[in-house]
Amino acid sequence: MSQAVQSTPAGASESSGRPHDLASPRRGRRLATDRIAQRVVTLGGLAIIASIVAIFVVIAAEVWPLFRPPSAAPGEPVQAAGISDTIAVFTDEYRELACMVSPSGVWFISLKDGGAVTAAALSGLDGATIASTSAVSGGTFALGLSDGRVLPVRVSFAAEFGEHDRRVVPDLVVGEPLKIDLDGRPIKAISHVNRDAGHNIVAAVAPNRLAIVMVEEKKSLVGPRTKQETRFEVSLPVEGEIAALVADARGEDVFAGTSSGELVWVSLRGKGEPMVSRPVFGPEQPGVGVTVMGFLLGDRTLVVGDAAGGVSTWQLLADDQTKELTQVGRFAAHAGPVVAWAPSQRDKGFATADAAGHVHLNYGTTGRTLLELDAPTRPTAITITPKSDGLVAVDAAGRLSRWTLANPNPEITWRALFGRLWYEGYGEPDFVWQSTGGTDDFEAKLCLTPLVFGTLKGTFYALILAVPLALFAAIHASQFMHPSLKAVVKPTVEIMAALPSVVLGFIAGLWLAPTLEVFVPGVFLLPVVVPVLILLACALWQLIPQTVRGRIRPGLEIVLLMPLVVAGGWLAFKLGAVVERLCLGGDYRGWLLSALGLTFDQRNSLVVGMAMGFAVIPIIFTIAEDSLSNVPRHLTAGSLALGATRWQTAVRVVLPTASPGIFSAIMIGFGRAVGETMIVLMATGNTPVMDLSIFNGFRALSANIAVELPEAPEGGTLFRVLFLAALLLFVMTFLINTAAELVRLRLRHRYRYL
Secondary structure (H helix, E strand, O other): OOOOOOOOOOOOOOOOOOOOOOHHHHHHHHHHHHHHHHHHHHHHHHHHHHHHHHHHHHHHHHHHHOOOOOOOEEEEEEEOOOOOOOOOOOOOOOOOEEEEEEEEEEEEEEEEOOOOOOOOOOOOOOOOOEEEEEOOOOOOOEOOOOOHHOEEEEEEEEEEEOOEEEEEEEEEEEEOOOEOOOOOOOOEEEEEEOOOOEEEEEEEEOOOOEEEEEEEEEEOOOOOOOOEEEEEEOOOOOOOOEEEEEEOOOOEEEEEEEEEOEEEEOOOOOOOOOOEEEOOEEOOOOOEEEEEEEEEEOOEEEOOOOOOOOOEEEEEEEEEEEEEEEEEOOOOOOOEEEEEEOOOOOOOEEEEEEEEOEEEEEEEOOOOOOEEEEEEOOEEEEEEOOOEEEEEEEEOOEEEEEEEEEEOOOOHHHHHHHOOEEEOOOOOOEOEEOOOOOOOOOOOOOOOOHHHHHHHHHHHHHHHHHHHHHHHHHHHHOOOOOHHHHHHHHHHHHHHHOOOOOHHHHHHHHHHHHHHHHHHHHHHHHHHHHHHHHHHHHHHHHOOOHHHHHHOOOOOOOHHHHHHHHHHHHHHHHHHHHHHHHHHOOOOOHHHHHOOOOOOOOEEEHHHHHHHHHHHHHHHHHHHHHHHHOHHHHHHHHHOOOOOHHHHHHHHHHHHHHHHHHHHHHHHHHHHOOEEEEEHHHHHOOOOOOOOOOOOOOOHHHHHHHHHHHHOOOOOOOHHHHHHHHHHHHHEEEHHHHHHHHHHHHHHHHOOOO
């Protein structure tokens, strides 16, 4: 057999006639372009992931110092020569000098070498010794003497700066002695309050008796100052002897602790005789005596230490028409009797020391013991330095033990951030956010729970409005609306998403809120009146002859309902006024308060729900409509061919098939509402309250960050807590998106065979 051989023309390639040959230059360029695009997309994705991780790291780096445990570094002890049996000690703000009060006088000691800077004898002692001292307030205190007199004293420190150094110069000012106990008995417990128009002195002159002296100074236009002195003696209904005594800085309340563990409150609020309350027992164990007492910063919280080592805090709380001393906190107990205590001048912290040399650093509001230190000797007095950066303890031999404290955020605990705390002035523990106040002794309340609650509350009310409207609109637009009308409606709704949220917040706060306040009953009638009118219109539509109905192109019926919806809104507002007049006593706000106990704020959750729902609707509508429209046509055609109506097909075939995309639309709308800032900021009262009422406002995490971050001191506690709020938003969004993706994939897997 012969084999035919087909020759190839000269110059012709063997690959001619194969347009998709791999060797073709066009195919090579296409593959190279695809590889470049793939790498660019991959790098872009990695860059996005890296940016998100970087944001997380930056936020976490600002938050981490909040939870750094406090520390104390011990310093070299200092021996104060010639001073023993120290009653009280405090330092200057630079921790260079210590003022020590001993029975023989007041001494200023260098904390560098223990040398006496000055040892001036008190001019008013006159042979007496110091038996007790009051709490130091602004450098002013009083000395109780052994002969029944009280000596007011003021100590101050002035810093003098040279060319290369700084020198702290102490100053001691002694006031005029005041005879308290006419029998000349030693003043074993004393409290002194220095007021603008005079001062109050309360002293224990007998085992159960108090001497109260109130001095009022008046300055006339002509002539010298005049003094008016008022004296009282009060007998306390106690069994033991008075062991500790303290009065608040306002001169209104005096508290006494006894050797039998009783606490007694004496009120000086009126101009008449002091009022004495019934005793309450401070220590847990009966019969254990009170050893130390004092106020935390602000003079609202009373600290009590006892002979069994117990430490507790107390406050005056209103009970109906009376006030009663109530225990609000208890701290880690000491191994022995509490012999000394000192408050912080910066916050609600305080230190306590026992007879065995154990020193505890506590924080009053959280009820937590932050540090436990061991002094080398048994202290008789302790103090926290003015900047709360140091702790000094002195023993009976005049030896000073020192620690350098690092405790920038003592008020921060997980319970303080997310739990209930018993704050000063509150009747019970509560969730509170209040970062600033009007006084230096204000305690920041940084609980994030009201902000998380407000964020979810605003999101909930926004989605109640947005999800039904957006989903029903998407179903109608994709399955029932005429294509020509859909070509106009869908772009219009998508353009709504471009409206700036600040504009929506501005309109909601300045126009919608006051307008809505007038028509609230009508707003709640809208979901009833409008659907009823639509159902009636549909029933009447069926009565119209087919020849007339046939003139309306299918899918355009919605145009006929639009005037009906407007009329339904008008009718609902009119009926709302009638219902308010007939059923709500003519004032729905008064009825809400009297019948349901609800207050009405003009800028409330209803306003935010409507404004933020308006902002979320375009996102949910667009994504849901795309998902519904992309359902394969053979599914709908098969359903209709089997005799199902268009509504049955939409609900039972199209909706389940598009459920992954619809769920994604809802979750994206949820994320949009959670992170919304300007609408929430401008349309609500920004009150951090935890109330589900739709008529009250709230404060969201995002709005709180926008309001307070510009004013927060960089690196401070508030600054870092705001970053924690941002981290919380970040984590919430991440978890919601992750859960949404898992649900979407599950739904997609379930309906993939439809």
